Amino acid sequence: MIQYIAIDPDRLQAMRDSGADESGNPWTLRPADGDEPLRCCLTWATPGEDIALISYNPWTQRSPWAETGPVYVHFDRCAGYSTPGEYPPAFLDYASMLNPFQPDGERAYGHITFLRPEDDHEAAVRLVLAQPDVSYLHVRSANAGCFTFEVRP
Numbered sequence: 001m002i003q004y005i006a007i008d009p010d011r012l013q014a015m016r017d018s019g020a021d022e023s024g025n026p027w028t029l030r031p032a033d034g035d036e037p038l039r040c041c042l043t044w045a046t047p048g049e050d051i052a053l054i055s056y057n058p059w060t061q062r063s064p065w066a067e068t069g070p071v072y073v074h075f076d077r078c079a080g081y082s083t084p085g086e087y088p089p090a091f092l093d094y095a096s097m098l099n100p101f102q103p104d105g106e107r108a109y110g111h112i113t114f115l116r117p118e119d120d121h122e123a124a125v126r127l128v129l130a131q132p133d134v135s136y137l138h139v140r141s142a143n144a145g146c147f148t149f150e151v152r153p
């Protein structure tokens with residue numbers, strides 16, 4: 001079953017506890033405008049909600065493709081993403097890029113896929129993950145490039 005994976009809650013909590021993200025940026029409260037995608041629970045912020053903008057690297061192993069970039073998360077610990085078997089409903093109409101990787105960790109350039117809001121995101125994920133040279137993928141914002149969530153078969 002395909003798994004849609006938000007940022008590891010324990011890894012995020014360790015950053016909150018240390019007062020900084022893994023790049024050393026202070027964990028700073030900012031009130032949400034209400035249009036920020038939250039990578040801790042895969043929803044959208046509501047206006048005035050307590051959030052933080054952090055620098056995040058979705059890899060846990062060394063990789064030349066290990067991009068570190070900006071993501072919004074809840075300032076305080078939240079419930080996380082509770083339905084990992086389901087494509088996050090909040091992002092089904094999000095202009096997205098599917099960034100796939102091979103089993104050996106190399107980027108699968110031939111299967112990079114851009115999705116418009118009206119495209120069938122679930123079908124596109126299934127198609128890319130069905131390729132024999134793809135073992136997982138990252139969903140990114142097609143407009144801003146920011147990491148959104150990880151998908152594994």
Ligand SMILES: [Zn+2]
Pocket residue numbers: 038039040041042073074078079080
């Ligand atoms: Zn959250």
